[in-house]
Amino acid sequence: MRKESIKTDMKNKVSVLMDVSSSMQVNGFEETNRMDQVLEYWHGKLVEKDFIFEKYVFNSKIRSVQKFAVFKSKNRVSQTHLYKNLGKMIDKCDKNNSQALICFTDGVDSSEDSKDELLEIVEGSEIPVYFIPTELNVPSKPYIAVERLEVDSTSLVGSRVPVNMLAQFSNTISRPITLKIKKENKIVFEKEVKVFHNGSQKKRIAFDLPIPTAGIHLFTGEIYYGDEKMVSLNWSVHGLEKETRKFLLYQGALDWGTRHLRGVLDHKNNFDLDVLFHPDFKSSGLSTNGRKNNFPTQDKLNEYNVIVLLNLNKRQITEDMSAKIRKFVKEGGSVLFIISNPQASKEFSNSSLEKLLPVTFLNQPEGQSRQDIATNSFLKDVSRVSTFREDSFTRSKERGQKLPPLFSFELTREGALNSIFDFAKKDNIYQKELLPKFRDLSPVKSAKAGAVILVDHQKPGEGVRQIVLAVQNFGRGKSAVLTSDTLWPWKLRTLSSDSNLYQLFWKNLLNWLSAGQKSQPHWVLNSVVCKSGQKAKLKFNIPKRSKMVYSDFKFEVRQGEHVSELHLNKSENANIYLGDLQIDGNKEYEISAKVDDEVISQTVVSGILKLKDIELRVLKPDINFMEEIAELSGGKVIRMNEKFDWEYWLPTLSPVEVTTTEDRLWHKPWIFILLVSLILAEFLVRRKYKLI
Known part of the structure; x- marks a missing residue:
């Protein structure tokens, strides 16, 4: 038997990836840049090691190089595809049997690539990734x-x-x-x-x-x-x-504000108003239940710019009506839903109409009546007095009513930027006393994502701000909700007969809503x-x-x-x-x-x-990203003030001893028996065929 030992002269193979993107070449406050730091670390602490280094650089793409030096991009600015190129480099290391990947970078990926694919590659590989981050502070370019x-x-x-x-x-x-x-x-x-x-x-x-x-x-x-x-x-x-704008006012009940809206919009100043009542409304104590629904057809609706829905309850809005309104708005029209009845508004929670509107409604009825107690009492008294009588009895009766207070619109930041309320400005400053005032308000649950709240209000003693006017885009049109009354108390009680504030608000609102349909x-x-x-x-x-x-x-x-x-x-x-x-x-x-x-x-x-x-905008090193990848791969983030501890992090390969054993077969008994058997077999064959 012969035994021999052979020592192999194996070297570690390590891939080194260097970031040469634009952010690495921006001078810091001491006329040095991150690339200078990288090259100093490379030549001072890594290159002398007797390893096989496969060297690569990257910005938008990876390329192999013979040596590391200062690389200037041909373009003024180049992007960093760190996530994508790091994933490609790990795959390359798996194929060429590299033991590890060392990456010099500031961790900035300025592309729109996702790092999810990179994380999958790291989880499926056994290649440890060692990051050496460059953390030099450099000034970002304003943009x-x-x-x-x-x-x-x-x-x-x-x-x-x-x-x-x-x-x-x-x-x-x-x-x-x-x-x-x-x-x-x-x-x-x-x-x-x-x-x-x-x-x-x-x-x-x-x-x-x-x-x-x-x-x-x-x-x-x-x-x-x-x-x-x-x-x-x-x-x-x-x-x-200018073209005439047509509006449809569709009502579910009588409202004092209707005649005032008609005074603003009916056949005046390029406005044309049609007023329809749901057949189910009550007038003078006479019910009209059972009448055929008179809501316009789809073709008729398309003649209007804006549909105003006023004082409707859920029972009065059928699925067919909702579908027509939805199609009308989606194709460029606008809808304004006015509801000040807290109880009726809750009926629309999770309704087909709610899906079109910018708010969601409360879904826990609280048994509130159409108006609060004070308003109900006032309206009951007033209903006994003819609005057409101008005698001394009527005036004295009206003066004797206990009038509920009015609350002012409070503009949000978005509302203050909207031209709807320009009429309330003096010297480009909003005057609160010129803004609309309301009495009744129907609370809603919340505004939808994408909706814009233009007006809200916080009543004294209440901590929650209630939405008054909200809008949103829907398809090519707009939908809006006004959770107050139609502002007729404001017009009757606080505005002088020659004031046009009430008219200006409604004209501006409906003009703004109808701007999308031409x-x-x-x-x-x-x-x-x-x-x-x-x-x-x-x-x-x-x-x-x-x-x-x-x-x-x-x-x-x-x-x-x-x-x-x-x-x-x-x-x-x-x-x-x-x-x-x-x-x-x-x-x-x-x-x-x-x-x-x-x-x-x-x-x-x-x-x-x-x-x-963006390469020159987001220059802060992303250490968190590097630590995440290093931990997942079994590597480490090594700061530039640290020494690269090769023996601990990447030990040198030890020589391999190969042992050879030699054993002579001629001395084995079974070999002798086999040879004798073969000779005997040959002898018998020759005798049988008379060859000897």
């Missing part, structure tokens, strides 16, 4: 970006078009920013916006702009930080000549800004009332001097045609719908560059 801009492409002359802007700010914005809206190089709106210092954030900025004349109005929005212009983008609004064909865009490289979604609405069809139109897109034809496709809605437009860079695209070379509707879509500069 402001408009991510979304919502504005109607058309608006009636004399109205104000609401604008909703969604802006994003970096945590380096330390002072208020200034928003300026210009038209023909003249400032038409200016506002200072405060930014709270809670890191990178988004902020909604709402305002409205006047449309004084017919034609195309081109606006430029600019955002300044100090004297530096951070954002500039354009959009347009097509001013349309008889003239128009563009409908979710946002008039779109990120570069994406497609802007276009909709063109041809209302039935316009008496026009798709074949009447020619659609075109102008970008600079280049004009191209635009093709739209039918949608499920017979009135809506869809298309998309590829956005390239921060260019502007003018989109027009023409009939015989006459512009019927026009809008502008502005391209915005992708927010790849």
